[in-house]
Amino acid sequence: MTLAEVIDDHFLRRYRELLDAEDAAFDELEHAYEDGDRSHFEADLAAWQQAIEQKLAYLRRLGVEPVPATS
DSSP: OOHHHHOSHHHHHHHHHHHHHHHHHHHHHHHHHHHTOHHHHHHHHHHHHHHHHHHHHHHHHTTOOOOOOOO
């Protein structure tokens, strides 16, 4: 299945939800870092990593593999 065949309204809606969750988790991580709150930083870092993994897992389930950047 090509990427063009995967993208539809459902894909875009779910992917936007995952991006929003990742963004919210990153915002919390950023605030904890700026506040110097180590315990919240650790928890927020784990939440951000989980949000990223959920996004990547969703893409993989649909057969979309991110291409590594080349230098």
